[in-house]
Amino acid sequence: MRLTTTHKIIASILLPIIVFAGGLFLRYETFWEELHQSEQNRLNLVYTTIENALEAVAKDVEFVSQNPSLIIYARTQDEERRKEFEKFLLGLSGAKKNYQQLRYIDENGIERVRVDNNRSPFAVPQASLQDKSDRYYVRETQDLRQNEMFVSKLDLNVENGEVETPYKPMIRFVSPVYVDGQQKGVFVVNYYAQEFLARMGAILGNGIQGYILNASGYWLLGPKYDLEWSFMFGKEHKFQDLFDEEWALLKEGETYFSTNHGLFHARHYFPSSLRLKETPNSFSGIYIVSRAIPTVWAGLEFKEHALELIAFALVIVVIGVAARKVILLQNAAVDREQYIQRELEEELEAAELKNTAIVDISRQGILTCSGDGTILDANPAACKMMRYGYTGLIGLNFYQYVKAGEFGDSVSHRRLDVKTPLPLDVLVKRADNSYFPAEVTVTETPHSRLESNFIVFMHDISSQKAYEEGLRKMAHYDTLTDLPNRHMLKECLDELRYEAKAKMKNFALILLGLDEFHMVNDTLGHQIGDEVLKSVAQRLQMIFPKARIVARLAGDEFVIALDILKEKDALVACEKVIEDFSHSLVVNEHEIHISMSLGVAYVFSGQEVSQDILLHADSAMHVAKGCPQNSFAVYSDKMGAENERLHDLQNRLPYALGKGEFTVFYQPLVDAKTQNTVGAEALLRWTNGELGFVSPAEFIPVAEKNGNIVEIGDWVLDEACQFALEMQETIPDFFVAINVSPIQFMAQDMAQVVASKLETYQLSPKALEIELTEGILVQDPEGARKALKDMSDLGVSVSIDDFGTGYSSLSYLSQYPFKTLKIDRSFIMGIPHDKPSRGLSAAILSMAKELNLQVIAEGTETKEQVDWLAASGAHILQGYYFDKPMPKEQFKVRYFDEGLEEVANTPSS
Incomplete structure (x- = not known):
């Protein structure tokens, strides 16, 4: 049935009103619930x-x-x-x-x-x-x-x-x-x-x-x-x-x-x-x-929700237009059916009329043009594409309405080869002066009296171009923040390298990493974490509107590339970022404080630019992460050497244990009152044939990161048990203190591992003392509580090493089965002359006494320190005043013989 004009008006107006009223009702229902x-x-x-x-x-x-x-x-x-x-x-x-x-x-x-x-x-x-x-x-x-x-x-x-x-x-x-x-x-x-x-x-x-x-x-x-x-x-x-x-x-x-x-x-x-x-x-x-x-x-x-409401209003408009269009299409379908029926009844009087009908219903735009480009005829699809009525389109010059590709070059007849027609991507101008992408093919007019005439077949490829643009955006932009991604960053850096060398420009690359961002995800959830990353991206774009690029590298890392005149410009930019982010972010009613570390790498005019420029900025950023929060560092050749050193350590460390490069040294632990040696602390040392002596401060973090620490720690535990067994032949109550990495402690059932070692070496639980840093209690309080209880039930003493982190309540400390508290040497150095050091150490000793904890004071180097600590309640002392760490055999020679008591009471020079 063909719809009348009244039907059209009612349908095109009433449908959007119904949709809008329904949307308002749904929004009203959710409004109060959200509030x-x-x-x-x-x-x-x-x-x-x-x-x-x-x-x-x-x-x-x-x-x-x-x-x-x-x-x-x-x-x-x-x-x-x-x-x-x-x-x-x-x-x-x-x-x-x-x-x-x-x-x-x-x-x-x-x-x-x-x-x-x-x-x-x-x-x-x-x-x-x-x-x-x-x-x-x-x-x-x-x-x-x-x-x-x-x-x-x-x-x-x-x-x-x-x-x-x-x-x-x-x-x-x-x-x-x-x-x-x-x-x-x-x-x-x-x-x-x-x-x-x-x-x-x-x-x-x-x-x-x-x-x-x-x-x-x-x-x-x-x-x-x-x-x-x-x-x-x-x-x-x-x-x-x-x-x-x-x-x-x-x-x-x-x-x-x-x-x-x-x-x-x-x-x-x-x-x-x-x-x-x-x-x-x-x-x-x-x-x-x-x-x-x-x-x-x-x-x-x-x-x-302003943008959502605007979008909703646009949807309503589209629905209204679409409703009207559907009606028009329905009427057109009825007209077409009637037309075809009539034509069939007249048996298609001539082939020319038949061809015209096909052209009229074609979805392709078809233009017939004279040799100079004047449009002589056009089908409905062409009129629709160019947004002209039929009479308005006839007489226009085709060449003036088409440009070649995205660069907008003019198209002349010479570029349209009518002898061997091939598709050509062009831009076609509409009546409102906007352009749409089209694929055109030009061919000669068959059976025309004028051989110079030609036909243009025109296909609107807007949807195809939009799809291609979407794919390009997916390949070059981060889906979460809409910032350029690593792929687009690489293209930008290639361009900057060229400009630095060829156009004598300077630029700086700033790599920004958020500090401890995983805590946001762990405590507030990944949805809040994603919102924080989007907020950071928006702020960086506001801070650097003229940056060459602001990109998201990966995770919580962002990159800013800036044109600069001098080195100081990049440092000022870093300070600007830190100042802006000193104000907290408010995300979904959560007030979140963000700290960050920034690494800077420079590229100066006329220089060959290393392909590792991003790696240089990363190295500087990791140096900044070792400093207090909200710090930045500039890449130097020294950092490059340190990176090579780190890479060398990462390659050699997995094979060090198998090659026998590790050694355990022992430093005596001395009773504060009698000054007799009662035990020793096991200290791991690594000497490589090419690298020489490598400090534990260098290789332990690497071992923890790559997972080797579990195997190495197990070997150290075996060495310490064997040493304790040998020393107890002369000193029956001799014990060995062993530093255990938090990674190793939480990766294994440590109580079961220690129990197995004690059984293998036939040792009493009192022969070992496991030293842990306070950090493990902060990282996983409940996991640490269970593991420490299992260790305490086994009878092995557990001590807190490097004491000083602090707790939310004093009663919190008493909830863990610690038996020993170890005061870090940084607190001991100023004793007895430095009043703050003396007061802080006295407070720790007093607290330990109240909680019935044994205290080990490490780093004792003078007699005055020894006397003060002994008088203030320390139980065991450790430091160079008594002896330096030494290999197992040297320790046994010094403390194993019958003159043990005399040697232990005689300080080394």
């Missing part, structure tokens, strides 16, 4: 921030209130114990900057020990300690039960009756100190809450109003700065003053509700996991509230 889910996630993140911060403090307070030195001091009033506890608090205050005051207050309300932190920790002299019996956090905690805690309300700190400025939000944690079943006072921590309040404020942003209220409705974080903390100044500014209906719903426990003031989400935080005493001044919890005004949020939504 609800977004605000729930935001409040959950704030809630977790508060919970983690306050519960960590509570664990520390409970842990310290049971400190042995504190308990003994509270019982005996022994001054030495008071000093030990004071020293312990100094170490804790130095580690926890948010602990503004740490105090022990006795049962009469008198301060006995107090450590303040004003940028650095210091002990308050006893003469300055105060009577705090009238303070609420003392009065209201006199009857605290054991394992019960008092947490004060969150308010601003008051000194001498006035609010301290700048404002210091403060929460006081109080834990009872029990001695023999009786309360002997309390331990108090003044926790400075500004950091997590600032964190909550940052989360409750991004276009949505976020508030934090105390249990009475007073503003802690409000819509205006002058409302916050106003209750501390006698002003009755409350949430219910602005939102009375909403306050009533909050008190009833509602967490999601809509009023005339907007859409509200709320959560009430109270540390329910703790046994807290309730008093007039105790912590009553806080409300976390977000308020979304629909019009504001809709504006943000429109801004975020």
Whole structure:
């Protein structure tokens, strides 16, 4: 059936309206669900921030209130114990900057020990300690039960009756100190809450109003700065003053509700996991509230999805046009059917008419032209392609409407060989002066009275060209960031090499690698990681709009090529990148701080440019990664030599064990009191026939990276067991300490491996001590916990080497079955004259004593160091003062004979 004009109008208008209305309905359905889910996630993140911060403090307070030195001091009033506890608090205050005051207050309300932190920790002299019996956090905690805690309300700190400025939000944690079943006072921590309040404020942003209220409705974080903390100044500014209906719903426990003031989400935080005493001044919890005004949020939504809405509108237009076109095609099909029927009935009066019909329905554009290029006739397909009506196209000159290829050269009759027609790719101009790619074939007009006339067969190849362009983009651009990829970077570098040599230009190549980017993927997921990479790509393009290329090399590595006049230009560019990325990225409501390392390689005019220019920049970048975060380095010949050295090590190391190039040296471990040798540390050495002596600092990282460390470590364990067995013939309790790589420790069931070695060599578990760095606890806490427990159950001592990383809570350290703590030589070097070194070492020794850990101090080189460490509580000493590392046979000659005790007590020169 042929559709009328009315049908056409109704169909072309009504269909887009229906589609648009359906799209709006679907978007309305998801709008509120997205807003609800977004605000729930935001409040959950704030809630977790508060919970983690306050519960960590509570664990520390409970842990310290049971400190042995504190308990003994509270019982005996022994001054030495008071000093030990004071020293312990100094170490804790130095580690926890948010602990503004740490105090022990006795049962009469008198301060006995107090450590303040004003940028650095210091002990308050006893003469300055105060009577705090009238303070609420003392009065209201006199009857605290054991394992019960008092947490004060969150308010601003008051000194001498006035609010301290700048404002210091403060929460006081109080834990009872029990001695023999009786309360002997309390331990108090003044926790400075500004950091997590600032964190909550940052989360409750991004276009949505976020508030934090105390249990009475007073503003802690409000819509205006002058409302916050106003209750501390006698002003009755409350949430219910602005939102009375909403306050009533909050008190009833509602967490999601809509009023005339907007859409509200709320959560009430109270540390329910703790046994807290309730008093007039105790912590009553806080409300976390977000308020979304629909019009504001809709504006943000429109801004975020503006491109999608524009695209959607274009789709509607296309659908409307398509609907109308379908109707036209249907009518054309009906017309064509009627036409063919009529022609069949007339039996196609002439062959010329038959040929004309074929031309008219052809999808190819067909033009008949005179010898000078004037268009004499055109079929519908040609009119459609060139966007002319039939009468508008006739009389135009074909040569003026066609260009050869992408370079736009004019096409003359001489280029159109009508004798041997071949397809030619050209650009054809439309009526609106735009061009489309076409494939044209020109041939003579058959049976024409004018031999110079010719016919043009024209095929629109826009789709084919778009497909080819898509393939080219896939081959040359990164699919995630839309930046040029490695293939296109190579083409750019080839061009720059040519310009440097032929056109006397200088350029610099900057290779940028993100530091520890895998942590983003591991903690937030690969989707967030991909968004971070896209954000980095966009920032780099904004920073360097005139760069020769900004490309993504692979993973988290990007390359920038710049034209420069002098070397300093590249260094300024690096500083610009680091400065820009000092501001955090916000990705899907996550605030992410990115650090990076940059390597620079130069190409100067007139020089032969190495094909390894990218490798040079990579070498410089890896040097920068060995420096503090956000550093850059410039490639030098020295780096090239180091790369060759590294390559040499990587090639030779896999064969070193089989060739017998490894040796184990031993350095004695000496009892701090008797100065008798009680053990030795096994130290791996490598001597290659061509490279000579290779430092462990060079080859151990290579072995860990290529996996050889497991086989090498197993061999070292065998050597150490055999050495311990031989030495125990003279020194029965002799033990060997062995450094185990974290890679080896986590790659094997280390407890099972060690158990097998002990059985093979018939050794007691006390004959070995496994040394690990703290890093393994940070990399895989749960895996390390299980592996260390298995080792402890076996009876083998495990020590922490290079102590100094630190933990989120002191109680965390006691959760692992360590028996020994090894102080790094960097802490020992300044003893006893350097006050900071002495204080830090004393704090570590004090902490170890509280946790019942044995301490080994390495790097002892002078008698003064030996005497100070022995007097301060170190158990075992190691260093050049006693002896250097030596081969097995030399060690046995020196310490194996009957004169062992005399030799061990005589320092080497």
